Amino acid sequence: MGRKPCCSKEEGLNRGTWTATEDKILIEYIKAHGEGKWRSIPKAAGLKRCGKSCRLRWLNYLRPDIKRGNITRDEEDLIIRLHKLLGNRWSLIAGRLPGRTDNEIKNHWNSVLSKRAQVKEFDPTTKDEKKQRFISCSRKAPTSSGVIQGNAGRCTKVSFSPQQKVIGEDDSNTIVHTAPSMDVELVHETAVASGSSDGSFTLLSSKEENPSISRFAMDFGIGESSISETLASDFSQLSDFDFCDTNTVIYEYGTKDNGQALLSPEGMVGNWSGNDCVDANWDSDLGYLAAFLESTGDLTI
DNA sequence: AACTGACACAACCGCGACTGG
DNA sequence: CCCAGTCGCGGTTGTGTCAGT
Numbered sequence: 001m002g003r004k005p006c007c008s009k010e011e012g013l014n015r016g017t018w019t020a021t022e023d024k025i026l027i028e029y030i031k032a033h034g035e036g037k038w039r040s041i042p043k044a045a046g047l048k049r050c051g052k053s054c055r056l057r058w059l060n061y062l063r064p065d066i067k068r069g070n071i072t073r074d075e076e077d078l079i080i081r082l083h084k085l086l087g088n089r090w091s092l093i094a095g096r097l098p099g100r101t102d103n104e105i106k107n108h109w110n111s112v113l114s115k116r117a118q119v120k121e122f123d124p125t126t127k128d129e130k131k132q133r134f135i136s137c138s139r140k141a142p143t144s145s146g147v148i149q150g151n152a153g154r155c156t157k158v159s160f161s162p163q164q165k166v167i168g169e170d171d172s173n174t175i176v177h178t179a180p181s182m183d184v185e186l187v188h189e190t191a192v193a194s195g196s197s198d199g200s201f202t203l204l205s206s207k208e209e210n211p212s213i214s215r216f217a218m219d220f221g222i223g224e225s226s227i228s229e230t231l232a233s234d235f236s237q238l239s240d241f242d243f244c245d246t247n248t249v250i251y252e253y254g255t256k257d258n259g260q261a262l263l264s265p266e267g268m269v270g271n272w273s274g275n276d277c278v279d280a281n282w283d284s285d286l287g288y289l290a291a292f293l294e295s296t297g298d299l300t301i
Numbered sequence: 302a303a304c305t306g307a308c309a310c311a312a313c314c315g316c317g318a319c320t321g322g
Numbered sequence: 323c324c325c326a327g328t329c330g331c332g333g334t335t336g337t338g339t340c341a342g343t
Contacts, residue, residue, distance in 0.1 A: 015312085015313080016313095016337090017312075038328080039328060039329085051329090052313085052314090052329085053312075055330085060311075061311080088332065090331075102330095102332085103310085103332095104310080107310055107311085108309085110333095111310085112308085305342085306340105306341095306342085306343100308340080309338090309340100310337090310339100311336085313334080315332100315334100316332095317329105317330090318329085319328080319329075320328080320329095321325105321328100
C-alpha cells in the first residue's frame with residue numbers, strides 16, 4: 001500500500017513527556033483553529049511533535065472537558081460492567097463515562113480493575129447469590145418498592161439466532177427463545193412467574209424476526225428508546241447502586257397491563273452472568289450483544 | 302538512607318478503518 | 323474501483339512515585 005512510515009520515526013521531532021510550553025502552544029492553536037487535521041497541526045502550530053502525538057495529548061490530557069481526579073467507585077463498577085458487556089472496547093466504554101478518556105480507563109483497568117474483576121469472577125458465592133436473586137426476583141409480584149427502573153427501555157423481546165433454543169410457544173404465536181448458553185429452565189421459570197400470557201417479558205422473538213438483526217435483537221417497549229440512549233442514560237443511573245447488595249431488587253417483571261417487564265440490558269447481563277450455565281459461553285453471548293450494539297448504533301428497533 | 306517491587310499514568314506503536322481524489 | 327493519506331483504536335512500553343523491607 002505504500003504506507004508512509006509512522007510520523008514518530010521522523011527525525012527532529014520531540015518525543016516523550018510534553019512540556020508546559022508545548023501544551024500551551026497546542027491548546028492555543030486548537031482553541032483558534034479547532035480539532036482535526038492532526039497531521040498538519042504540528043507544522044502549523046510550530047510544534048516539533050508528530051500529529052499523532054498532538055492528537056493523543058489533546059484527547060487524553062488537554063481537552064477542557066476532561067475530568068480530573070480519581071476514578072470513583074461508581075465509575076469503577078460501571079467500567080467493570082461495561083467491560084463485561086463490550087470487552088476491551090475502551091473508546092466505547094469511555095463514551096459512557098463523561099470526562100474520562102479511553103486511555104485513562106484502559107490504564108485503570110489494566111492496573112486495578114482487571115484484578116478486581118477476576119477476584120469477583122472466581123468468587124463462587126457471587127454466582128450463587130446472583131442466581132438466587134434472579135430467581136427470587138422472577139417470583140416476585142410486580143411492585144414499585146425497591147425497584148430500580150431508570151430510563152431503560154422495557155425489554156419485551158429478545159431473540160437469538162441461529163443457535164437459539166426454542167423452549168415453548170405461547171398463545172400469541174410467539175416463540176420463546178434463549179441465548180445459546182442460557183439456562184432454559186431458568187428463563188422458562190421466569191416466563192411463567194411473570195404471569196405474562198402475551199409473553200411480554202421473558203426472552204421472546206416473534207416469528208417474523210427481522211433478519212437484518214441476525215444474531216441478537218431486543219425489542220424495547222418504549223418506541224423511542226434506542227440501545228445507545230439506554231446505555232447512555234441508564235447505565236449511569238445504574239452505577240448509583242450496588243449490584244452486590246442482596247437487598248436490592250433490580251428487575252421487575254410483569255405483564256403489559258401493569259407496566260410490562262422492566263429489564264435493562266444491564267439487568268439481563270446480571271441475570272445471565274448469575275447463571276452457571278451461562279458462564280461457559282458467556283464470551284460469545286456478549287460478543288453477539290456487543291456486535292449488535294455496534295451494528296445498530298442509534299437505530300431504534 | 303538505600304534498595305526494590307508494585308503501581309499509576311503518559312506516551313508510543315502498529316494496524317485496520319475511513320475518506321477523498 | 324483503487325490507492326494514498328489520515329484518523330482512531332487497542333496493545334504495549336517507558337517512567338515517575340511510593341510503600342515496604
